[in-house]
Amino acid sequence: MKIIPLSVPTPFYVGDVNVYLIKEEPLTLVDTGPKTEKAKAVLREKLRDNGVQFSDICRIVLTHAHEDHCGLAKQIRDEAKSAEIFVHEWETGHLFGRLQSEEHRRLLEKSSVPLQVFNEMRDVYLDISLLTDVLSDGDFSFLSDESELEFASGTLKVLHTPGHTPGSCSLVREANRTIIAGDTVLKRITPNPIISPDPVNSEKRFKSLAEYLVSLAKIRSYAPTLVYGGHGEPIYDYEEIFNRYVREIDERQRNVVALVSAEGVTAYETARKLFPNAIDKDVHRFLAISETVAHLDYAEQTGKIAVEMKDGSEFYRKN
Numbered sequence: 214m215k216i217i218p219l220s221v222p223t224p225f226y227v228g229d230v231n232v233y234l235i236k237e238e239p240l241t242l243v244d245t246g247p248k249t250e251k252a253k254a255v256l257r258e259k260l261r262d263n264g265v266q267f268s269d270i271c272r273i274v275l276t277h278a279h280e281d282h283c284g285l286a287k288q289i290r291d292e293a294k295s296a297e298i299f300v301h302e303w304e305t306g307h308l309f310g311r312l313q314s315e316e317h318r319r320l321l322e323k324s325s326v327p328l329q330v331f332n333e334m335r336d337v338y339l340d341i342s343l344l345t346d347v348l349s350d351g352d353f354s355f356l357s358d359e360s361e362l363e364f365a366s367g368t369l370k371v372l373h374t375p376g377h378t379p380g381s382c383s384l385v386r387e388a389n390r391t392i393i394a395g396d397t398v399l400k401r402i403t404p405n406p407i408i409s410p411d412p413v414n415s416e417k418r419f420k421s422l423a424e425y426l427v428s429l430a431k432i433r434s435y436a437p438t439l440v441y442g443g444h445g446e447p448i449y450d451y452e453e454i455f456n457r458y459v460r461e462i463d464e465r466q467r468n469v470v471a472l473v474s475a476e477g478v479t480a481y482e483t484a485r486k487l488f489p490n491a492i493d494k495d496v497h498r499f500l501a502i503s504e505t506v507a508h509l510d511y512a513e514q515t516g517k518i519a520v521e522m523k524d525g526s527e528f529y530r531k532n
């Protein structure tokens with residue numbers, strides 16, 4: 214099976230995103246790049262270098278619904294009249310305009326993010342949301358865990374690998390233990406768990422870090438020889454990356470728990486202490502809060518700290 218990585222520019226700090234062309238019947242793209250003229254032109258050109266046009270694409274599979282990965286899905290689908298878009302059901306919250314402000318406002322309110330800070334963050338989201346087209350019901354089909362995508366020479370197995378987002382998926386080629394992992398595994402950076410409503414109960418928060426650790430182990434169980442991430446170079450040493458992630462998560466977990474006092478702290482206060490340089494900067498602020506909340510949730514789930522509600526906000530205390 215011929216999997217061809219195509220690097221496409223994004224306006225994000227992370228740099229280029231990897232789109233994967235699976236050059237086999239039915240001609241498939243895994244992720245698309247953001248909705249910018251530049252990304253579209255680069256992708257069109259790189260496909261052309263491989264003898265493929267947008268109109269030839271039959272299937273678009275999205276590893277998750279972040280704008281840098283799904284932005285062009287609708288435009289490519291519209292050019293390739295019959296192409297079908299696939300995404301996990303738990304990503305649809307993102308697809309209908311990613312940051313549904315009300316749900317996110319409630320989540321961030323619980324974490325004691327001041328309203329003014331939330332409003333500034335929302336302005337940043339609005340800019341980011343322009344980097345994708347909104348898909349409606351009927352525009353896509355669902356990917357489900359353990360299902361198989363058929364190709365002329367074999368199959369790719371879908372693995373639901375939640376964590377980075379609730380509906381993140383990886384694709385496994387079992388014949389040669391190759392995995393396309395989206396943003397679940399990245400060569401140079403540890404992926405950030407993004408604060409999200411729980412897909413099953415939007416009043417609750419998705420416990421991203423616990424899910425993420427399970428997903429990393431699930432990928433490991435395939436003993437992959439090659440992992441294609443959503444950004445950066447391919448990974449030939451998953452075991453090393455896995456150990457590094459676990460070490461880094463462990464260390465951050467200890468740092469977060471150390472910031473939780475006996476009197477009680479909010480998530481926002483903890484994020485300010487943990488990321489003093491990132492907390493006042495646009496998108497970094499959102500990532501800093503997401504990371505902190507993910508760690509506080511995990512510390513609470515594993516019995517290291519306790520949480521209680523006071524006036525609509527969560528207070529964390531040492532156990």
Ligand SMILES: [Zn+2]
Nearest residue numbers: 277279377396
């Ligand atoms: Zn992402």
